[in-house]
Amino acid sequence: MKKYTYTEKKDTRSGFGVGLQELGKTNPNVVALCADLIGSLKMDAFKAENPERFFQVGIAEANMIGIAAGLTIGGKIPFTGTFANFSTGRVYDQIRQSVAYSGKNVKICASHAGLTLGEDGATHQILEDIGLMKMLPHMCVINPCDYNQTKAATIAIAEYDGPVYLRFGRPSVPNFTDANQSFEIGKAVLLNEGTDVTIIATGHLVWKAIEAGEKLAEQGISAEIINIHTIKPLDNDAILTSVSKTRCVVTAEEHQMHGGLGDSVAQLLSRHLPTPQEFVAVNDSFGESGTPDELMSKYGLDTIDIINATHKVLKRK
Amino acid sequence: MADIQQLQKLSTQVRRDIVRMVHAVSSGHPGGSLGCTDFLVALYNGVMKHDSNNFTMDGKGEDLFFLSNGHISPVYYSVLARCGYFPVEELKTFRRLNTRLQGHPTTHDHLPGIRIASGSLGQGMSVAIGAALTKKLNHDNSIIYSLHGDGELQEGQIWEAAMYAAANKVDNYIATIDYNGRQIDGDVDNVLSLGNLKAKFEAFGWQVVETERGNDLVSVIEGLSKSKSYIGKGKPIVNIMKTEMGAGVDFMMGTHKWHGSAPNDEQLAKALGQLEETLGDY
Known part of the structure; x- marks a missing residue:
């Protein structure tokens, strides 16, 4: 890893x-x-x-x-x-x-x-x-x-x-990605290979997905971590390749569950590779005042939420 | 500049095209189209510098026109076709499946002459300002024109744009208002009065030109010439042009009812009886 x-x-x-x-x-x-x-x-x-x-x-x-x-x-x-x-x-x-x-x-x-x-x-x-x-x-x-x-x-x-x-x-x-990276629109970035679950994250949730992957490894769970910087066009091949190996997926984003990255992934999988999926996203709610950390915790967008979602989806495999 | 008699013939033919187009599909907007016929005929035949044979999206070195009140697409399409942007025959396809002549104009189907989609009102002034800014950046001293309905001025974005253009001295731009006083639900004064439109634009910092007879080609050309005389003088220019919705067809005038209604067979015949076929129907 x-x-x-x-x-x-x-x-x-x-x-x-x-x-x-x-x-x-x-x-x-x-x-x-x-x-x-x-x-x-x-x-x-x-x-x-x-x-x-x-x-x-x-x-x-x-x-x-x-x-x-x-x-x-x-x-x-x-x-x-x-x-x-x-x-x-x-x-x-x-x-x-x-x-x-x-x-x-x-x-x-x-x-x-x-x-x-x-x-x-x-x-x-x-x-x-x-x-x-x-x-x-x-x-x-x-x-x-x-x-x-x-x-x-x-x-x-x-x-x-x-x-x-x-x-x-x-x-x-x-700030963990390469300062001289080439940015390819529509190309997913495979951050870590794994075999038990695919965690697909975007934006600020990518670092939390990396943290979750490390904690899951300590628990003996091998997570494949994918950074989706381009939500549309979605890198279908990268997602299908990973999920065909791991057979379950967690998506993570700082967005409503309705209409976000998770939706796009679910749509892809339902058509090509029906797979158990859990969503780390805001569940049909507006936000409120607070510090960013407090809000990410309260609305279920933290590292622990990705870990919990992983445990949940693994049981559905 | 084509002579007035020729332009008159073209206007009459364009009016025939308009009523025939909307009749053929029992839909579309003849009222405003007929009212703006003389303006668009004059604009595209002598006022604007443009090349109908070599249309490019960027239009470098050309004057550009933006139709903000996109529902008057029939007059726009007819004038563009009769200027040579695309075959006049194509007017037959107006509003039909797979046409480039959509109900409201679009760039989506690559119809020569169209540079922006319009239909949802109030957006064209902002777009025209953007194009005017690019002309300035490119050191291209061509002129940007736009046309707006008077009812359209109820949209808030128009006044955002009006404020911007004056504050930033967008003085290579002439906006014309189709001041016919009517909109779908009735008279503009009854739906939502514009108040003193001239005073409003002057208060926003625009140079105002008034064209009293927007269905008289001589008056339209004079209004546009006067507007052009203010180009480069530090202010955006608005040409408030009084027109008659439905002009040229007696039973379509004096009412808002033909804003968005097409004539039936009998009404078409009556309308065509008032409009001599001058250049040949499509």
């Missing part, structure tokens, strides 16, 4: 900011828009270095999405930045018609996703965004797991021709 370590914790949004800053230097077509959250989205450096390619739109997210769609006409690659709630639910129709249906090359970059937004509470803690975005035809949905991976994903999506939803967050989490 591979042992993962990290030297520091960093926020994924800062990975986005650094990735965007690099794109500012390397890709003259990249432009960025923000709806009054430049600091929160870590877009300061891009703005400072590329003032003519940065558009502050104010607190007007619908207009931001429309302007982004228009900017593509003539070859620009717009990256929009605001909180995940205002990047999706608030502007769903604008994304649906002006971006997705119109096939525009817009990158919707969303921070503060999920419960780990913390104290601001449920109004801002969107747990439905992955579902909203993955339902849109041809929308690519990416949820990287740490700072390095978010940076790599940000750079990678500029090269992808089509609409993308890139989801990241506010808290500092272990």
Whole structure:
């Protein structure tokens, strides 16, 4: 079993900011828009270095999405930045018609996703965004797991021709992936091989899945750990290959159970390889104020929850 | 610039196309289409710099038009076809299965001339502003045009966009308002009054041009020329253009009832009796 370590914790949004800053230097077509959250989205450096390619739109997210769609006409690659709630639910129709249906090359970059937004509470803690975005035809949905991976994903999506939803967050989490990784959209990352259970995680739950795998090993359970950074298109082959070996699966995500990664995995398995599955996700509930750690514990998104789900699914094999 | 008589003939033919298209599928929006016929005919035949033979999505070096009130697709399709963007014959496929001429315009089926999907109202001004910003970044001094229904101005996104365009001096952009005073449920004043529209746009920091006779080609061209004279002067430009919903077909005028209703056989015959076939029906 591979042992993962990290030297520091960093926020994924800062990975986005650094990735965007690099794109500012390397890709003259990249432009960025923000709806009054430049600091929160870590877009300061891009703005400072590329003032003519940065558009502050104010607190007007619908207009931001429309302007982004228009900017593509003539070859620009717009990256929009605001909180995940205002990047999706608030502007769903604008994304649906002006971006997705119109096939525009817009990158919707969303921070503060999920419960780990913390104290601001449920109004801002969107747990439905992955579902909203993955339902849109041809929308690519990416949820990287740490700072390095978010940076790599940000750079990678500029090269992808089509609409993308890139989801990241506010808290500092272990930064354990390779700083020089190549990011392949739609390609799962096999973190640890195992034989008893497949644990498929995305975003902030990936590190918790690694921790769970270590604890399960101490209990004599061999867990295969997969990092799904791209929820759509899903890496069907990687999942089917693993699950055909382990014959049971736990999915883990900071999102509603309805509409998230777990749903996508269940749909795949029900069609090709019916398999017992347990879901570590928020169960049809809004969040609330609290620290990120308190919330992840209260809503069942912790390492222990992955371990418990594993024990449960093993009994169903 | 084509001469007015030629444009008049084209307008009449486009109106025939509109009523025939919506009649053929018993659906669609003839009222606003007829009201905006003269505007779109003028825009695409002398006002806008565009290349109907070599359509590209990016439209570099060309003026670009965005239809925000996508439900008036019949007039848009007819004008595009009769400008040579696609075969006039294709108007037969309007709203039929597998057509490129969807009920509301879309880029999805790669119909030449269309650069954005519209239909859900209030989005086109933002898109037009984005395209105008890209023109500036690309040092392309072409002009962006858009058209909006007056009822559409009830959408909040329009005013987000209006605020942005003025604050950021998007002055390579002319938005035209189809100010016909009617919407599906009745008169705009009764559904949700726009109040003093000119004063609203002026308060938002726009240069306002008023076209009093939006169904008179000379007046439409004058309004657009005046609008163009304000390009590059630091303000976005709005052309508030008074039109008559249903213009050209007497029984479709003076009411909101033909906003989204198609004529039956008898009504079609009556309408066509008022519109001379000038350039040949499709």
